[in-house]
Amino acid sequence: MDDKAHILYLGFRDGEEKHRRKLAGLCRFALSRDWTVDAVPPAKCGPAAVRRLSARLRPVGIVAEGSLVRGRPGPFGPEDLPVVLLDPPDATAGGGEAAVFCDNAAVAKAAFRELADGLPSCFAGVPSHGMQRWSTERIESFRSLCASAGAACTVFPAIPVRPGRIDDDLMRRRRRLAEWIAGLPPRCAVFAANDYSAQDVVCAARAAGRAIPRELTLVGADGWGDSGGGTPITGVSSVQLDFELAGYLAAQLLADAAGAPDRRVRSFGPLCVLRHESTGGRGRRDPHVLKAVEIIRREACEGLTAAGLAARIPGSRKHFERRFREAMGHSVMDEIMHVRLQAVKDLLARPQPPIGAIADFCGFGSQVELRIAFRARTGMSMRQWRKNHLG
Numbered sequence: 001m002d003d004k005a006h007i008l009y010l011g012f013r014d015g016e017e018k019h020r021r022k023l024a025g026l027c028r029f030a031l032s033r034d035w036t037v038d039a040v041p042p043a044k045c046g047p048a049a050v051r052r053l054s055a056r057l058r059p060v061g062i063v064a065e066g067s068l069v070r071g072r073p074g075p076f077g078p079e080d081l082p083v084v085l086l087d088p089p090d091a092t093a094g095g096g097e098a099a100v101f102c103d104n105a106a107v108a109k110a111a112f113r114e115l116a117d118g119l120p121s122c123f124a125g126v127p128s129h130g131m132q133r134w135s136t137e138r139i140e141s142f143r144s145l146c147a148s149a150g151a152a153c154t155v156f157p158a159i160p161v162r163p164g165r166i167d168d169d170l171m172r173r174r175r176r177l178a179e180w181i182a183g184l185p186p187r188c189a190v191f192a193a194n195d196y197s198a199q200d201v202v203c204a205a206r207a208a209g210r211a212i213p214r215e216l217t218l219v220g221a222d223g224w225g226d227s228g229g230g231t232p233i234t235g236v237s238s239v240q241l242d243f244e245l246a247g248y249l250a251a252q253l254l255a256d257a258a259g260a261p262d263r264r265v266r267s268f269g270p271l272c273v274l275r276h277e278s279t280g281g282r283g284r285r286d287p288h289v290l291k292a293v294e295i296i297r298r299e300a301c302e303g304l305t306a307a308g309l310a311a312r313i314p315g316s317r318k319h320f321e322r323r324f325r326e327a328m329g330h331s332v333m334d335e336i337m338h339v340r341l342q343a344v345k346d347l348l349a350r351p352q353p354p355i356g357a358i359a360d361f362c363g364f365g366s367q368v369e370l371r372i373a374f375r376a377r378t379g380m381s382m383r384q385w386r387k388n389h390l391g
Helices: 017-033 047-057 104-116 133-148 166-182 195-208 243-259 287-302 306-310 317-328 332-348 355-361 367-378 382-390
Strands: 005-010 035-040 061-065 083-086 098-102 122-126 153-155 188-192 216-222 237-241 265-268 270-274
Touching: 005 017, 005 047, 017 035, 017 243, 035 047, 061 243, 083 243, 098 243, 104 133, 104 188, 104 216, 104 237, 104 270, 122 133, 122 195, 133 153, 133 188, 166 195, 188 195, 195 216, 243 265, 243 270, 243 287, 270 287, 270 317, 287 306, 287 317, 287 332, 306 317, 306 332, 317 332, 332 355, 332 367, 332 382, 355 367, 355 382, 367 382
Parallel strands: 005 035, 005 061, 061 083, 083 098, 098 265, 122 153, 122 188, 188 216, 216 237
Antiparallel strands: 237 270
């Protein structure tokens, strides 16, 4: 056995891009601690198998895919090992274990911004087929954003899935959805709670004779159509989730648990919107922008500059920065600053390190530069922010 400490990542599916991105985030944090990550497929995640693996590798802890929570008879492995749930289906999963959840309100906000850019006449929401908690949170958040903007939002009345009748219920749902879509006003903007629901909307709109994007605009969520998580949905925009950040935060939580037994929760949100014809007509998705956002997530706190990033992207800097602003709605430097300040907040949420050392950790040239930027974005000093979040 090697000398490195191990993390067991349970439930890893090599065929799913989101799992590969989560693994990349886990490995990125592990590298900073000189740890290693062992990815374990679902078929080998039984309690006995995990106990044997734990006895052999003596891991510092376990990061388990949230999907493993359903039907779990007991602990994932030895009870003395810290466990972090990665992307569980809802906030009640796991019985109080440390967890990294999807920020469903942030997903809804990204979808609303994308759809609102088209100046629609009204908005509509389509929940998931199974009416899961995360779906309800996304749709309710979306409806609240519409109300805050003074806009009408109608929600498709979903029905519960009947055990053993999933295929029949799916066809029945699409028939009902087609009737509902036929009655939507012209130029209505539709948010589907995930990409599977977006696929339902595409099929139902076709059956109802409603053209996308000429009559309806549409945004889904999760980004699996572009990341190998399922059959691509041609031309549909989607909120791409930051799964690499999710993995990184899970490993970070595990490291905290290894040093202190308290259980905490972190959240991750959108990486960007993968833009296609369903929200604009010309297909504005740009793979170079997506690559740039991923680089920023990894290297913003390592002194990354807008000029240095542009030099790594094909084409001129001016052309790249224009494409980035069109895709993201803000500048490259705004995105770098956002990531740095998020890292600052993560450090401020702990009693250490001292405030005077944080600038060096997060890519700021000086403490003065950080102090000015933090107050401009939050309206308070770092000392006030730490006091509020530690108290």
